[in-house]
Amino acid sequence: xxxxxxxxxxxxxxxxxxSDLQLxxxxxxxxxxxxxxxxxxxxxxxxxxxxxxxxxxxxETALATALAWLDEDQHELVAWGDAAYPEMYTxxxxxxxxxxxxxxxxxxxxxxxxxxxxxxxxxxxxxxxHNFSKHLAGQGFSIVSGLAQGxxxxxxxxxxxxxxxxxxxxxxxIDRVYPAMNRELAHxxxxxxALVSEYPLGAPPERWHFPERNRLISGLSLGTLxxxxxxxxxxxITARLAAEQGREVFALPGSIHSPLARGCxxxxxxxxxxxxxxxxxxxxxxxxxxxxxxxxxxxSQEQAPIAEPDDDYAELRKYLGHDPVSIDDLERQSGxxxxxLSSMLLILELHGEVESLSGGRYTLAG
Amino acid sequence: xxxxxxxxxxxxxxxxxxSDLQLxxxxxxxxxxxxxxxxxxxxxxxxxxxxxxxxxxxxETALATALAWLDEDQHELVAWGDAAYPEMYTxxxxxxxxxxxxxxxxxxxxxxxxxxxxxxxxxxxxxxxHNFSKHLAGQGFSIVSGLAQGxxxxxxxxxxxxxxxxxxxxxxxIDRVYPAMNRELAHxxxxxxALVSEYPLGAPPERWHFPERNRLISGLSLGTLxxxxxxxxxxxITARLAAEQGREVFALPGSIHSPLARGCxxxxxxxxxxxxxxxxxxxxxxxxxxxxxxxxxxxSQEQAPIAEPDDDYAELRKYLGHDPVSIDDLERQSGxxxxxLSSMLLILELHGEVESLSGGRYTLAG
Numbered sequence: 001x002x003x004x005x006x007x008x009x010x011x012x013x014x015x016x017x018x019s020d021l022q023l024x025x026x027x028x029x030x031x032x033x034x035x036x037x038x039x040x041x042x043x044x045x046x047x048x049x050x051x052x053x054x055x056x057x058x059x060e061t062a063l064a065t066a067l068a069w070l071d072e073d074q075h076e077l078v079a080w081g082d083a084a085y086p087e088m089y090t091x092x093x094x095x096x097x098x099x100x101x102x103x104x105x106x107x108x109x110x111x112x113x114x115x116x117x118x119x120x121x122x123x124x125x126x127x128x129x130h131n132f133s134k135h136l137a138g139q140g141f142s143i144v145s146g147l148a149q150g151x152x153x154x155x156x157x158x159x160x161x162x163x164x165x166x167x168x169x170x171x172x173x174i175d176r177v178y179p180a181m182n183r184e185l186a187h188x189x190x191x192x193x194a195l196v197s198e199y200p201l202g203a204p205p206e207r208w209h210f211p212e213r214n215r216l217i218s219g220l221s222l223g224t225l226x227x228x229x230x231x232x233x234x235x236x237i238t239a240r241l242a243a244e245q246g247r248e249v250f251a252l253p254g255s256i257h258s259p260l261a262r263g264c265x266x267x268x269x270x271x272x273x274x275x276x277x278x279x280x281x282x283x284x285x286x287x288x289x290x291x292x293x294x295x296x297x298x299x300s301q302e303q304a305p306i307a308e309p310d311d312d313y314a315e316l317r318k319y320l321g322h323d324p325v326s327i328d329d330l331e332r333q334s335g336x337x338x339x340x341l342s343s344m345l346l347i348l349e350l351h352g353e354v355e356s357l358s359g360g361r362y363t364l365a366g
Numbered sequence: 367x368x369x370x371x372x373x374x375x376x377x378x379x380x381x382x383x384x385s386d387l388q389l390x391x392x393x394x395x396x397x398x399x400x401x402x403x404x405x406x407x408x409x410x411x412x413x414x415x416x417x418x419x420x421x422x423x424x425x426e427t428a429l430a431t432a433l434a435w436l437d438e439d440q441h442e443l444v445a446w447g448d449a450a451y452p453e454m455y456t457x458x459x460x461x462x463x464x465x466x467x468x469x470x471x472x473x474x475x476x477x478x479x480x481x482x483x484x485x486x487x488x489x490x491x492x493x494x495x496h497n498f499s500k501h502l503a504g505q506g507f508s509i510v511s512g513l514a515q516g517x518x519x520x521x522x523x524x525x526x527x528x529x530x531x532x533x534x535x536x537x538x539x540i541d542r543v544y545p546a547m548n549r550e551l552a553h554x555x556x557x558x559x560a561l562v563s564e565y566p567l568g569a570p571p572e573r574w575h576f577p578e579r580n581r582l583i584s585g586l587s588l589g590t591l592x593x594x595x596x597x598x599x600x601x602x603i604t605a606r607l608a609a610e611q612g613r614e615v616f617a618l619p620g621s622i623h624s625p626l627a628r629g630c631x632x633x634x635x636x637x638x639x640x641x642x643x644x645x646x647x648x649x650x651x652x653x654x655x656x657x658x659x660x661x662x663x664x665x666s667q668e669q670a671p672i673a674e675p676d677d678d679y680a681e682l683r684k685y686l687g688h689d690p691v692s693i694d695d696l697e698r699q700s701g702x703x704x705x706x707l708s709s710m711l712l713i714l715e716l717h718g719e720v721e722s723l724s725g726g727r728y729t730l731a732g
Binding site: 015048050093094100123127162206208209210212214215217232233235237240241244252254255256257261262265268269273274276313327338339340341342343344345346347349350356357358360 | 381414416452459460490494512548572574575576577578580581598599600606610618619621622623627628631633635639640641642643679693704705706707708709710711712713715716722723724
């Protein structure tokens with residue numbers, strides 16, 4: 001087992017992609033076998049010089065550091081093909097080869113919702129992120145985010161406050177927490193959820209890590225909710241990744257005068273679902289989450305469905321016949337307001353279903 | 367001419383529909399001929415008893431009142447088939463047979479935008495209605511609404527403040543203004559636009575008139591903008607009418623905690639266009655308005671188009687080649703931020719167009 005982990009670490013430290021791995025596995029049969037190949041065989045297989053060198057002469061210091069880290073409690077590696085490897089990642093382009101996990105790896109098996117947004121949100125945005133997260137974590141979803149200041153932190157905290165699971169994906173090595181301000185939050189997440197990274201231990205917060213990391217946030221999640229985001233911000237790219245991965249994209253609208261609503265409005269125009277309540281998200285994701293949510297499904301019925309206007313039409317038709325009936329009588333009989341009734345009657349009239357007579361009286365047409 | 371107007375008034379006072387008229391015109395040739403038919407001929411043609419009676423024994427008092435009203439300045443009738451009859455109404459179900467107009471009938475020939483919403487809006491809603499109206503009236507659109515308190519009144523006022531045209535459709539006879547609070551506004555509209563009604567002089571504000579009147583608001587307009595509306599409010603029915611008439615529907619989003627945003631959000635979910643600026647509306651309506659707006663088209667270019675992200679990709683590709691280039695160099699060369707670059711590079715990588723190397727370096731793939 002230890003040997004196996006070492007082999008995986010060698011491949012991960014060489015920045016092998018899953019596509020590289022799949023090619024090499026076809027040729028050499030196993031991960032352990034791959035790391036024993038001479039450089040020439042790897043090069044023949046098409047691996048770049050840099051990657052060949054990294055596999056055949058691995059960084060022993062980095063390996064030792066990683067294996068020592070792995071000996072500690074709650075530290076785990078989950079590699080491509082492991083039983084614990086999230087099935088959601090088998091469906092996306094560019095899946096991670098190896099994940100470093102600090103916390104409860106089983107949290108990655110729960111149906112997940114990503115909640116992301118601005119690092120400089122409004123107080124209202126923070127409250128919304130916290131409340132949506134708290135509600136949905138309470139319904140059995142793990143809440144996924146990026147441990148940034150602002151919306152990310154509020155999303156993690158909401159799930160923690162619900163006693164639910166939350167997963168933070170890092171753009172650094174798993175042993176570093178960036179930004180440092182969120183160290184306490186990171187510690188709590190590790191005990192009540194999981195910190196996850198695909199970067200080597202000690203990796204600094206390189207700027208290009210963050211968008212790369214974002215594909216893991218959207219990719220693990222059935223849907224991504226954007227709470228507040230400026231136009232052309234990183235959150236929009238994560239949302240775009242979610243859409244390209246075939247995941248749901250949700251956005252909260254806001255005032256047309258708020259710069260932090262612009263990004264969300266842009267997403268809605270591009271097809272993201274406009275969300276007002278946690279129930280809107282549940283309605284979309286519960287069918288996708290399926291059996292994963294069975295345990296909490298009873299509690300999830302609390303939000304009564306909104307009556308469809310079509311129900312009103314069915315109700316109205318009960319009281320319409322070929323004898324003229326006044327709108328005042330319809331009001332008394334149907335329980336609908338005059339405003340509703342007269343609008344509905346007009347629509348039925350335009351459809352040729354109803355005929356209006358003088359004095360606000362109506363009959364069925366024909 | 368006077369005879370002709372009298373005949374039209376007889377048909378209108380009999381509540382004839384355009385569909386009735388078309389049938390009778392086929393049989394009897396002209397409006398004047400229709401009103402001279404004996405009751406039996408009209409009944410044979412399929413007209414209801416009520417309508418037959420109203421045509422053959424017209425209400426002479428009502429006729430005299432209407433003809434006297436018509437003698438006054440700025441008072442006009444526009445009937446189905448007249449040159450001044452708005453072409454927009456020839457495209458909708460249930461077109462009006464006859465319009466009573468107080469003001470400038472030619473305002474009904476301008477490209478029109480309806481702006482509607484709550485009678486009890488927020489101050490922000492009032493400001494938005496006023497500003498959108500002012501901007502779009504200044505661009506040559508006539509602003510159409512229903513002279514109600516709140517959003518309607520603010521929409522009319524915005525157009526007046528721009529020195530533009532505005533049209534108010536009444537749910538009463540043209541000689542009555544409801545609500546009375548808006549009498550002064552109505553007077554100004556009559557001098558700088560038009561008041562319009564399809565109801566007989568003196569008709570009271572029957573509650574079923576208002577939704578019926580709403581089809582004229584949406585039907586005259588290329589698009590309908592809903593500024594603030596509660597869920598299940600009359601504004602949503604007007605928007606639905608607009609959609610059924612094949613017109614554009616626009617809605618302003620707002621806070622998820624504002625009950626007056628709920629109606630707009632519902633419309634957006636159903637396909638209404640989310641609008642942030644008057645420019646968003648112009649972009650949709652200008653192509654539909656065509657030659658009607660020629661005179662003001664130069665002024666309308668003020669809103670610069672937002673650069674498409676695709677332009678950024680074209681820019682980025684200029685600096686990518688088969689020699690590895692660092693993200694820092696790309697930042698310097700392209701003028702894009704690291705956040706933008708790394709997101710775009712990731713997307714290109716997932717598309718197989720770009721390959722990432724260690725240390726934040728990139729090359730074209732293949």
